[in-house]
Amino acid sequence: MYRIGVVGPLPSVERIMAVANEFEHEIEFVPIVYEDAKEVSQIVMERSPDFNGWFFSGPIPFTIAKNVLSPDANMVYCPPTGSNLYRCFIQLSIDHDVAVKRVSIDMINSEGMFLHEQLAELGIPDIDQHVLTYDEHYDAQKIADFHVQLWRAGKTQGAFTTLATVERKLRSEGIPVYRIFMTKMEIRQAMKMVIEKARSSYFKDTQIGVEIIELEQFDTIAEKSTARYHLQNLELKVRQVLLHLCERLDGSLMANGNGRYQIFSSRGAIEREIDMLRTTVQQLSLDADVPVAVGIGFGETAFSAESNARKAIQHAKERNGYGIVIVQDDGVIVETVGENEQIAYAYRSSDKDLLEKLNKANVSVKTYHKIEALVQRMGWTSFTTSDIASYLSMTVRNAQRILGSLCEHGLAEYRGEELQATRGRPKKMYQLKK
16 A cells, blocks of 8 residues: 655645545555644654655645655645635635735745735736745745734735744634635646656566676686686685575575676565665775676566676676666666766657758767766856866767757857866867757
């Protein structure tokens, strides 16, 4: 059964749980109530292993949790939409029998732009819009004071807030206040998203994973050695090290001979033990005194996973220093796995226009996507051929040829020159075209 943690203040959690009862029995939504949104960090850190996903009541707990959970964590929230805001206007108008035009509203920064759009659609003049935006490190008292001061100055007819603590403070002051709640339809949509993510994550986790570990120049080890049975002893040691890794992966080991081994396991187990795999590779390289390449393949079947692993080991052996390379079932290649320099790119594309241009430029899809992924990861607005050559382990001459061809066929452009600190001609700066 999938378990989803529902996190928010009591009124919001009760509202979400009322809708949760409509969903299938294999999904368990677990309510987790807080008094202050600042408690969210501790909640998700302590209880993350208990759940397959998180449903947050709004953008504030979601933003706080995003800073704690991993980037690929299954988490959703109901964004405050126009219907939420319109409901507050209508409710205030009905309760006080007035045409509401002057209100004060608080909202987290990430939703501020949409809020101004919604107010503009209502035709409310800028002079009557009193909006306070804040980040996740907000001060509830200051936000409440913002609403109170405007009310006492006669500039507003009421207040709309996203915070339960602010709502309670304003009610105690006798100010008409309304929470910007999510609608039931929006809750249902968000629930469908978190359920689908939990299911896809489960199937992804249970995909077959194959690791091919290859000790390069294995046949030369015996020639270098002067000790008898050195190669056989080394093989026994390698098997012992790999069996220890297999135990952690709950996998099976197969020796293919000549320093090549395969481990069959699940994708989830392999991804969780990447650090141990890196340690194992370092140990094997030291013991055998040869480079070690690792190719990992994921797939729905053993055949597709092994096929991807073979592609991955080939990519790994083409890189300087080898290392670990993954080929996923969706065609994405991940290089320098588990390191700060990790980079992911696709080796295939369905964009006919792009393929035609790359074909004319005599540049492979893999190389183009690799450069694109590197530029994005490094945050470069422009770069030199030396930058590309250094990070992608190619010669400067080859990088110059590639970027020259990309420029010629409209996939990159010349952006100026970079002056050298030492003598020599300035380096040309390039930028990929979007």
